[in-house]
Amino acid sequence: MRYSAARVLWEGLTGHKGWTRAWRDPEPKPQYDIVIIGGGGHGLATAHYLASIYGQHRVAVLEKGWIGGGNVGRNTTIIRSNYLLDGNEPFYEFSLKLWEGLEQDLNYNAMVSQRSIINLIHTDAQRDAFRRRGNAMILHGAGAELLNAEQVRREVPFLNFDNARFPIKGALVQRRGGTVRHDAVAWGYARAANSRGVDIIQNCEVTGFRIENGKVLGVETTRGYIGAGKVGVAVAGNSSRVMAKAGMRLPIESHVLQAFVSEGLKPVIPGVITFGAGHFYVSQSDKGGLVFGGDIDGYNTYAQRGNLPVVEDVCEGGVALMPIIGRARLLRMWGGIMDMSMDGSPYIDKTHIDGLFFNGGWCYGGFKATPASGYAFAHLLATGKPHDTATAYRLDRFRRGGMIDEKGVGAQPNLH
Amino acid sequence: MLIPHPILGLRDAQEFTYLGDASLLDRPDGMAEGASEAFHDYLYLRDNPAGEHRELWFHEQGDRSWLVVTRNTLTHEITKAELARDVALARRGVK
Amino acid sequence: MTQSNRLNGGQIDRAQLLRFTFDGQSYSGHAGDTLASALLSNGVRLMGRSFKYHRPRGPISAGSEEPNALMMIGDGARVEPNTRATVAELYDGLTAKSQNAWPSLKLDALGINDVFSNFLTAGFYYKTFMWPRAFWEKFYEPAIRKAAGLGRLSMQEDPDCYDKGFLHCDLLVIGAGPSGLMAALTAARAGARVILADEDFRMGGRLNAETHELGGQSGADWATATLAELASFDTVRLMTRTTVFGAYDHGVFGAVERVSDHLRPTGDTRPRQTLWRIYARRSLLCAGATERMVGFANNDRPGILQAGALRAYANRWAVTAGLRVTVFTNNDDGHRTARDLAAKGVEIVAVIDPRAEAPQGDWRVIRGQVVDTKGRLGLKSVTVRGHDGRQEVLQVEGLGVSGGWNPNVSLTCHQRGRPEWREDIAAFVPGGTLPVGMAVAGAAAGDLSTHGALRGGAEGAVASLEALGISAKAPELPEAEDAPVQQTPLWYVGEGKARKWIDFQNDVTVKDVKLAHQEGFVSVEHLKRYTTLGMATDQGKNSNLGGLAVMAELTGQTIAQTGTTMFRPPYTPVAMGALAGRSVGKDFKPTRLTPSHHWAEKQGAVFVEVGQWMRAQWFPQLGETHWRQSVDREALAVRKSVGVCDVTTLGKVDVQGRDAAEFLNLIYANGFAKLAVGKTRYGLMLREDGIAMDDGTAARLAEDHFVVTTTTANAGPVYRHMEFVRQCLRPDLDVQLISTTDSWAQYAVAGPNARKLLQKIVDPEFDISNEAFPFMGCAEITVCGGTRARLFRISFSGELAYEIAVPTRYGESLIEVLMAAGEEFDVTPYGTEALGVLRIEKGHAAGNELNGQTSAAHLGMARMVSTKKDSIGAVLTRREELSREDGLRLMGFEAIDSDTLPAGSHLFAEGAAHRPETDQGWLTSACYSPHLGKPIALGYIKQGGERIGEVVTAANPVEGTSVKARIVSPHFIDPEGARLRD
Amino acid sequence: MTEYRLFPRTAFGAESAHSVSIAGVTLTERPDVALASVAARTGEAEIAGTMAELCGGPCGVGQYKEGAPFSTFWSGPDQWFVLADHAAHETLAAELQARLGDRASVTEQNDGWVVFDLTGNALTPMLERLCNIDLARFEAGQAQRCVIEHISSFVLCRDPGLSYRLMCGRSFARSFAHAVETIMASVAAQAAA
Missing domain, CATH: 3.50.50.60 (FAD/NAD(P)-binding domain)
Structure with a gap:
């Protein structure tokens, strides 16, 4: 079924009787060409591109709970491609381009909204670093603008310009950055993949791999054994646990990132703003809630909840930057489990087990990567070769010293 | 979170700085054969368990002790906290 | 308007008439009213509009769960949107306005949505607004955003302040209805430290809303009497207007107390609200039901x-x-x-x-x-x-x-709790793993009668205290209603x-x-x-x-x-301001001042934030109209005669112990074991992954005593790292560490006349001649007639230079003395800008170069990493990508025919297309060199060491510039270091 | 002989101590206190005994022992801070080093920290808004390191509810005093209401 304004009108007039399931609810088949573990944004996107670009149709996505229940369902919805390093920027720029055509590709309005992202500058050194980054972005075709303090004030006059502990001295802006309605991304990919024959199987937890002679043959699940030519793992928040079933140790630690939303407010903030002197970034949803976040709690955890000190830290940054939100109220806070890698950049790679592929370590940048991650993982699964934009995301890079460390904090996951 | 400091009793985790897996105590010998591989595994690979985890916390806003805390990563329950110094000395004794 | 719907009785003070306005219309109510009760008393039922269909709405509740009667309360910058009229306490002069309605609450234009509701069903927006593509952002979305949202912020700075605090107790009782009151009473009588918190301004919960009797008196009277007894214990803290909004790990709760929301703003120093973190050994949730x-x-x-x-x-x-x-x-x-x-x-x-x-x-x-x-x-x-x-x-x-x-189970879900279905009351009750130490009593536990609540509260308190080893006895329960559901x-x-x-x-x-x-x-x-x-x-x-x-x-x-119904914090929405507390505006983070701060202020210095420090950036003199004039003058003065700069902010760590030298040998990549007493050495500190962590110096004051300096930014992390190495890696060594950053006021005295200047203040028994106190010397001396001082002959500028330290209380005096004694040399105070110019001219790496991505080899220091010993980072800095011969090298760059050479420019071979594949490096730090008379920079470029003299393009498309630059040695000044040794 | 002389200033850049009183509560800077830190060398934990002799009694974990001429508080395993009168003991570190010899590492801290005295009636409402200490259990003779408005501090109890010593890094003095004084004013206004 195609979605359109005409269809909405017609259904409205005829009692909404014609709407059908957005995706089927199939029983698992005994064997697939490719099994994707993880029905999150990345897994579903992988399935969609496998079917739509790489002509793979015997594909299943296995989800232990309900699709979109991981980090695609609990993030701050930001998209951008404002990276510095060569290993990252082409990939994120590819992702942004895919976002730009997503709705037409999926026939689903995920509300991709390119309302710009403003990274504030508070020191001269920060300006130097952002100049370097802005230039890298332009070289990669991503676009960037460097604003001075006066220009920033004109764009976002409600920030704290006159009584700030760390004055705003400028900003790096990417006009193409913005936000997306996050749940809709999962649903849109699921519906599109489903329409091309992909089986999306919910409530199906993988309990083990069947590996013989160094080759993966399939997966054991709570709904029985499922054979697979290839298995792709995209289980953000659970990577170490799932890959341990295949006997692997990963360069990953799992941490919790809290995110927050305020009560609904009439429009306050035009785009995305990130504070350069504290842990705070914010946008406003179409519903009117301020959506914001900050730093991870900083300790290993698999509990989807954080603690109060980080909440306070984020709100301190928020009110320090935007004194107008002191009387806005925080409505809801939640936590998502981030697979923090050892250099802050992800992995999309084959493993030493034939037919077993891994996608993970997205730290807290996985949402914006969803389309490109799916595309690149689909490419790797279908062709056995890394996608051109994802050649740096190898698991062996630490042996070579080829870290992709945007923040420059080293092998300490909680600092990335 | 509250950390049961072996000397000071329950102290707010906010007073501490977190480092990570307590396996960082087991630094390989830099002068040994195969040090490169040993350091790779030491620095980059993690068990990252969902359950009991031994980890290093520094009591930065307290007595400046490094602690080895045994904490469950699913429940956050802390079952043990030791001075890292004691743990490290004990390990050296074993070697 | 009269209060036409006012009945008799009630817990309001009819003697106090309070006037207020709603949407400009004046009304009156009484003390004890909420805004909603006062409006209802005046016959006003319409109080809001719904979110999507803009349906006219009135309150459905008399509590904090209210979804409809949300208003903007207050004036000017104090307007608070989305405020529930059902819990807003009435005060004289309160002004309230309706929200999400235009032009008025009664005639809301977007009420049209209600007519078209058939097309606006759940998720309709996912199915449309996709064509044409550009229309989403240009037309549909702005229209949706404008219609969406509830209340409006004032868009002015919040004029009120907020406190935060910490409380500790044995038992936290959440909710002061019958079960909460009985629990608190039970615990108080047992001598426990109790906090009883309730979101309402009047404790008693449903007892205030019911006509049941408790032991022959009205519920409200029983509550009053019980509260009076509770107030008599100094171990009990009664907190009205306090919402416990979140249950966090290990018995930590977040609570917000509304200190003055119920009062007409007076402008005094009282906070509007206080955020309490409550550390409770046990908690009893008595939050009632909805x-x-x-x-x-x-x-x-x-x-x-x-x-x-x-x-x-x-x-x-x-x-x-x-x-x-x-x-x-x-x-x-x-x-x-x-x-x-x-x-x-x-x-x-x-x-x-x-x-x-x-x-x-x-x-x-x-x-x-x-x-x-x-x-x-x-x-x-x-x-x-x-x-x-x-x-x-x-x-x-x-x-x-x-x-x-529905039992109010919210707080039981904040960790791992998953409510369970109870068929007899057709509701979810607390289930799964509750927050550590939490129990639930009364209606919140599904015990829906008054008697059940009282009994549950008493028993809950007894059990909670028993777990703490406090024995308590349940009081005799007053006779109360006990009707089954x-x-x-x-x-x-x-x-x-x-x-x-x-x-x-x-x-x-x-x-x-x-x-x-x-x-x-x-x-x-x-x-x-x-x-x-x-x-x-x-x-x-x-x-x-x-x-x-x-x-x-x-x-x-x-x-x-x-499924089940889960809840996350906060129980009810919490003002951002309360969570931010006092850490806003200029007080967002503390400010650290250097010993010369007041002196520099008097000189008219321009200050800059460097981490938490404020440092003098430059010292403008009369007639200087542009910062560059000041900075050029200051830098030249150092090269020509002598300058003084406050460098107290550099981290200082006192390292003592029999094994101090061996310890430094481990934390620095270069060797320290053989450093002689009275000598200082530059040290390169690597992270274990082989990337440069910090650089600084270590001075050996005695066989078993070193003073280590770190960069300003890394003082904290380096100290922590040193403690890690000391306690976790080498607990066998005898080493003691302590930070002394604030103890010593330290100044760089740099320039050809530095020694002459210092000789005027150093006490004569200390010989600081070139022979007696050569480059890299250090000593404990006295100055100005006996004041303890430390002198280090180290140089960041490339000139003959010293750093001199005195106890901080003498710091301000020392710079005054240096200025006075240096008058004959035209001594010049210089700030961080000139410091930057001088170090770039000398090719010293700083923060922009030590950005956490650069190895010893990138810095051109691969050979400093000793192969004769084990040190942190030595193994991994030799990995191929970090040590390759054709990799990045730190080099100097001189602008050709240009008056700018911006840091952050990317470097390309001359004539090459500017593409990611041809990108060869970037400029890290740049300045105008008054000494060389042109813009210069430091930067990393591939194979830099082999390319001296080559002209490259420094492209800066983000600002639309592209400049030619020549690759040179990073040591623009005195590459042989002769000046240092003079 | 050099003709120049150095004169001390307080952490507030003044010649006399910073002192503020609000509604019966007083915060006073104590520039007249000399400080040194003492850490036992490995295997020399028994210097605790010598410390006890010097400071008028043993000073165990979390304790603050006032004596004359030296007071001391525990700051970490086998580590103490010693306080004395600055005029009489400006070279406190050297004095202690002489007494302890190579059994301890002693470091001068005179100007590393600023000492404040906080006195008045019912200080609990103030301190509970400043630091995470269980004040009902914080008795005379106890010491605790904690964070006050993002500033690393020591709180020493002399008389519960009535008299405390607060210490912060010298460079933080102005922010620290501002934080304390802000709460003094807030609590005074709440008490008056």
């Missing part, structure tokens, strides 16, 4: 309230929503509303009860259901269908609805074509849930996200279960099988 509505056609009109709320308004506030009222209930409790309102003289038109066993009363009881209502801006009539099939229209202004009660679940009425609301604020109806089911959004989380059910400001307290019940019916499963 009554649920029933889904029936047009169940959202102003005048339709929870039956219990209608009763609370009558009993506590002496107010009725209308003079003719009916009640629709599936349980016996609803009948109490009729009884209490009738007793206050309100006409009870009928009680509608679908149950066969509906009790009889002094009023008409209709066995049947409500199937429709009328009254656009306020309820006018309800249509009832009797079980006998007869339809009847009742003319009423108020309708109390009771669909049963009699109800037959009723989630929605099948009859009626009009919409039946489940989530009032977000306009989610029974039909929307059915559509979600039809489209496969069956999981509770999918239902919630697809329809926005439960995402409103009431956090789903009023709606979650209703939606779940409809879904259960559609899937043919039980409610327990379908």
Whole structure:
């Protein structure tokens, strides 16, 4: 079924009787060409591109709970491609381009909204670093603008310009950055993949791999054994646990990132703003809630909840930057489990087990990567070769010293 | 979170700085054969368990002790906290 | 306007008349009123508009769960949007305005959405607005954003302040209804340290809203007496207006106390609210229960309230929503509303009860259901269908609805708790793993009678204290109502074509849930996200279960099988300002001042934030109109004669112990074991991954005593790292560390005349001649007639230079002395800008070069990493990508025919296309070199060491510039270091 | 002989101590206090005994022992801070080093920290808004390191509810005093209401 304004009108007039399931609810088949573990944004996107670009149709996505229940369902919805390093920027720029055509590709309005992202500058050194980054972005075709303090004030006059502990001295802006309605991304990919024959199987937890002679043959699940030519793992928040079933140790630690939303407010903030002197970034949803976040709690955890000190830290940054939100109220806070890698950049790679592929370590940048991650993982699964934009995301890079460390904090996951 | 400091009793985790897996105590010998591989595994690979985890916390806003805390990563329950110094000395004794 | 709907009795102070306005209209109420009760007393039922359809709405509750009666309260910068009129305390002069309505609450233009509601069903926006592509951002989205949102911020800085604090107790009792009061009393009498917190401004909970008697006195009187006893214990803290909003790990709770929200703003130094972190060894949740509505056609009109709320308004506030009222209930409790309102003289038109066993009363009881209502801006009539099939229209202004009660389990879910279904009360009760140390009592635990609440509170307190080793005895319980719950679940009425609301604020109806089911959004989380059910400001307290019940019916499963209702913090929304506390504005982070700060202020210095420090950036002199003039002058003065710069901010760590040298040998990549006493050495500190962490110096004051310096930014992390190495890696070494950054005021004295200047202040018994005190010397000396000092002959500028340190209290005096003694040399104070120029000219790496991505080899220091010893980072810095011969090298760059050479420019071979593949490096730091008379820079470029003399392009497209630059040695000044040794 | 002389200033850049009183509560800087830190060398934990002799009694974990001429508090395992009168003991570190010899590492801290005295009636409402200490259990003679408005501090109890010593890094003095004084004013206003 195609979605359109005409269809909405017609259904409205005829009692909404014609709407059908957005995706089927199939029983698992005994064997697939490719099994994707993880029905999150990345897994579903992988399935969609496998079917739509790489002509793979015997594909299943296995989800232990309900699709979109991981980090695609609990993030701050930001998209951008404002990276510095060569290993990252082409990939994120590819992702942004895919976002730009997503709705037409999926026939689903995920509300991709390119309302710009403003990274504030508070020191001269920060300006130097952002100049370097802005230039890298332009070289990669991503676009960037460097604003001075006066220009920033004109764009976002409600920030704290006159009584700030760390004055705003400028900003790096990417006009193409913005936000997306996050749940809709999962649903849109699921519906599109489903329409091309992909089986999306919910409530199906993988309990083990069947590996013989160094080759993966399939997966054991709570709904029985499922054979697979290839298995792709995209289980953000659970990577170490799932890959341990295949006997692997990963360069990953799992941490919790809290995110927050305020009560609904009439429009306050035009785009995305990130504070350069504290842990705070914010946008406003179409519903009117301020959506914001900050730093991870900083300790290993698999509990989807954080603690109060980080909440306070984020709100301190928020009110320090935007004194107008002191009387806005925080409505809801939640936590998502981030697979923090050892250099802050992800992995999309084959493993030493034939037919077993891994996608993970997205730290807290996985949402914006969803389309490109799916595309690149689909490419790797279908062709056995890394996608051109994802050649740096190898698991062996630490042996070579080829870290992709945007923040420059080293092998300490909680600092990335 | 509250950390049961072996000397000071329950102290707010906010007073501490977190480092990570307590396996960082087991630094390989830099002068040994195969040090490169040993350091790779030491620095980059993690068990990252969902359950009991031994980890290093520094009591930065307290007595400046490094602690080895045994904490469950699913429940956050802390079952043990030791001075890292004691743990490290004990390990050296074993070697 | 008169208070036409005011009844007799109530817990209000009729002697105090309070005036207030709502949408410009003046009204009056009494002390003890909430804004909602005061408006109802004036006959105002219309108080808000819903989110999507802009339906006219009145309050449904008398508490913090209110989804409809949200307003903007206050004036000017103090306007607080989305404030629940049902809990806003009335004060004289309060101003309130309606929100989400234009031009007025009564004539809201977007009420048109209600007409088109057939097209605006759940998730409709995912299916349309896609064509043409550009229209989403240009047209559809802006229109949606403008219509969306609830209240409006003032867009002015919040003028109020907020405190934060910490409290500790044995038992935290959350909620001061019958169970909470009894629990607190039990614990207090046992000598425990108790905190009793309640969100209301009057403790007592439902006791204030009911007419039951407790041990022969009214519930409210019993509460008053109990509170008086509690107040007599100095181990008890009673906290009214305090919402415990979150349960965090290990018994830490977040609570917000509204200190002065209920007062007319006075402008004194009182905070508006205080955020408390409560550390409780045990907690008892006595949060009561929330009554649920029933889904029936047009169940959202102003005048339709929870039956219990209608009763609370009558009993506590002496107010009725209308003079003719009916009640629709599936349980016996609803009948109490009729009884209490009738007793206050309100006409009870009928009680509608679908149950066969509906009790009889002094009023008409209709066995049947409500199937429709009328009254656009306020309820006018309800249509009832009797079980006998007869339809009847009742003319009423108020309708109390009771669909049963939901225990307030929110806080039990904040960690791992998953509520469990209890069939007998048709509600979720606390289940799963509760927060550590938490127990639940009273209605929150599903114990819905007053007697049950009292007993639960007492027993809960006894058990909680027992776990702490405190023995407590349950007090004798006052005699109280103990009626069993009699109800037959009723989630929605099948009859009626009009919409039946489940989530009032977000306009989610029974039909929307059915559509979600039809489209496969069956999981509770999918239902919630697809329809926005439960995402409103009431956090789903009023709606979650209703939606779940409809879904259960559609899937043919039980409610327990379908899912559960979970809650996250906060229990009710919390002001951002309270969570930020005092750490806002200039107080966002503390400010550290250097010893020369006051002196520099007097000189008119321009300051800059460097981490938490404020440092003098430059010292403008009369006639200088541009910062470059000042900075050039300062830098040249150092090269020509002598300058002084406050470098106290550099981290200082005192390293002592028999094994101090061996310790330094491990933390630095270069060797330290053989450093002689009285000598200083530059040290390169690597992280274990072989990337440069920091650089600095270590001075050996004695065999077993070193002073280590770090960069300003890394003082904290380096100290922590050193302690890690000391305690975790080499506990066998005898080393003691302590930070002394603030202890010593330290100044760089640099320039050809540095020694001459210092000789004027160093006490004569110390010989600092070049021979006696050569480059890299260090010594403990005295200056100015006996003041203890430390002298280091080190140089950041490349000139003959020293750093001199004195106890910080003498720091300001020292710079005055240096200025006075240096007058003959034209001594010049210089700031961080000139410091930067000097170090770039000398090719010293700093923060921009040590950015956490560069190895020893990149810095050109690969050979410094000793292969003769084990040191942190030595192994991994040799990995191929970090040490390759053709890799990046730190080089110098000189601008050619350009007056700028911006840091952050990317480097390309001359004539090469500017593409990612041809990118060869970047400029890290840049300045105008007054010494060389041109812009220079440091930067990393591939194979830099082999390319000296080559001209490259420094491209800076983000600012539209592209400059030619020549690659040179990073040491622009005195590469042989002769000046240092002079 | 050099003709120049150095003169001390307080942490506030003044010649006399910073002192503020609000509604009966007083915060006073104590520039007249000399400080040194003492850490036992490995295997020399028994210097605790010598410390006890010097400071008028043993000073165990979390304790603050006032004596004359030396007071001391525990700051970490086998580590103490010693306080004395600055005029008489400006070279406190050297004095202690002489007494302890190579059994301890002694470091001068005179100007590393600023000492404040906080006195008045019912200080609990103030301190509970400043630091995470269980004040009902914080008795005379106890010491605790904690964070006050993001500033690393020591709180020493002399008389519960009535008299405390607060210490912060010298460079933080102005921010620290501002934080304390802000709460003094807030609590005074709340008490008056």
